[in-house]
Amino acid sequence: MSVSLYDVSIPVMTLGLTNLAAILDKAAAHGEAKKVDPKAFGQSRLIADMFPLSRQVQIACDTAKGAAARLAGIDIPKHEDTETTLPELKARIQKTLDFVGRVKPQQLAGADGREIVLQFPNVTLKFTGLDYLRKFVLPNFYFHVTMAYALLRANGVDIGKNDYLGAIQ
Amino acid sequence: MSVSLYDVSIPVMTLGLTNLAAILDKAAAHGEAKKVDPKAFGQSRLIADMFPLSRQVQIACDTAKGAAARLAGIDIPKHEDTETTLPELKARIQKTLDFVGRVKPQQLAGADGREIVLQFPNVTLKFTGLDYLRKFVLPNFYFHVTMAYALLRANGVDIGKNDYLGAIQ
Numbered sequence: 419m420s421v422s423l424y425d426v427s428i429p430v431m432t433l434g435l436t437n438l439a440a441i442l443d444k445a446a447a448h449g450e451a452k453k454v455d456p457k458a459f460g461q462s463r464l465i466a467d468m469f470p471l472s473r474q475v476q477i478a479c480d481t482a483k484g485a486a487a488r489l490a491g492i493d494i495p496k497h498e499d500t501e502t503t504l505p506e507l508k509a510r511i512q513k514t515l516d517f518v519g520r521v522k523p524q525q526l527a528g529a530d531g532r533e534i535v536l537q538f539p540n541v542t543l544k545f546t547g548l549d550y551l552r553k554f555v556l557p558n559f560y561f562h563v564t565m566a567y568a569l570l571r572a573n574g575v576d577i578g579k580n581d582y583l584g585a586i587q
Numbered sequence: 588m589s590v591s592l593y594d595v596s597i598p599v600m601t602l603g604l605t606n607l608a609a610i611l612d613k614a615a616a617h618g619e620a621k622k623v624d625p626k627a628f629g630q631s632r633l634i635a636d637m638f639p640l641s642r643q644v645q646i647a648c649d650t651a652k653g654a655a656a657r658l659a660g661i662d663i664p665k666h667e668d669t670e671t672t673l674p675e676l677k678a679r680i681q682k683t684l685d686f687v688g689r690v691k692p693q694q695l696a697g698a699d700g701r702e703i704v705l706q707f708p709n710v711t712l713k714f715t716g717l718d719y720l721r722k723f724v725l726p727n728f729y730f731h732v733t734m735a736y737a738l739l740r741a742n743g744v745d746i747g748k749n750d751y752l753g754a755i756q
Binding site (some may be wrong): 420421422423425426429430433434464465468530543544545548549551552553554556557558560561564565567568571572574579582583586587 | 589590591592594595598599602603633634637699712713714717718720721722723725726727729730733734736737740741743748751752755756
């Protein structure tokens with residue numbers, strides 16, 4: 419037996435983003451109770467030379483959006499990085515979920531063998547669809563979701579592993 | 588076309604653990620240069636009520652070990668949680684890599700449909716092999732690897748995303 423590339427990509431990122439949105443809800447409630455500046459969470463960093471929460475959420479979203487589009491062989495929609503508050507970051511996640519949710523399993527048929535090329539300023543990365551998913555998409559996606567979680571957790575928001583894992587049963 | 592459950596589990600965790608070991612090497616070099624107490628990194632936490640680095644590494648290892656064993660339908664070896672220094676944590680990773688590396692693709696044939704039962708003190712989780720991998724193993728594995736990275740990064744170790752992603756080309 420075997421699984422499709424869809425099975426281990428789109429639903430995985432959909433669950434992760436859904437959980438991240440629920441975590442931002444808990445952060446918003448915490449912020450309201452503690453009268454936190456609405457932009458403070460978005461600007462929080464683990465260390466000065468690392469991306470703040472807002473950027474972590476944006477990159478998690480863009481990793482999911484880029485993966486869904488590239489693996490389906492369709493254009494990647496452009497989402498501007500303008501979010502500063504938790505409600506805005508939640509809306510960014512919802513916009514991503516809407517796009518990712520429209521990609522159907524049959525659009526990823528054969529995607530494991532499709533050539534995926536990523537152009538960065540200083541490097542070009544070439545993958546098969548399978549390697550793109552398992553060496554780039556999944557580690558990056560979970561990295562930025564976890565970093566967003568870590569920043570909120572370090573700021574005292576009452577979240578735990580169950581919030582991160584979400585509805586797994 | 589399709590992929591095997593092996594393709595998106597064992598090599599994924601092998602790469603992640605290999606990268607984590609290299610990150611611990613960088614932390615060890617940093618610790619030596621800065622004359623850091625050998626146990627300080629292992630005890631570092633993001634916030635007081637969260638697991639320290641040593642436990643993050645142990646759980647990342649146990650997630651990989653448990654996944655490889657359960658998906659292959661073999662016994663899970665017991666590794667005691669005794670590590671306190673970076674060399675000890677590296678050895679724990681190597682012990683895990685050795686075990687995971689002995690699991691062969693054919694041992695995971697049909698594993699996507701196999702019933703996996705996880706007994707926790709307060710809850711019993713039941714999964715198909717596929718759901719166990721995508722809803723429990725992958726998010727947990729990357730969570731703890733990323734948290735270990737975050738703790739070292741926040742402690743000033745000179746690591747970046749390339750260390751985390753590792754040899755992806």
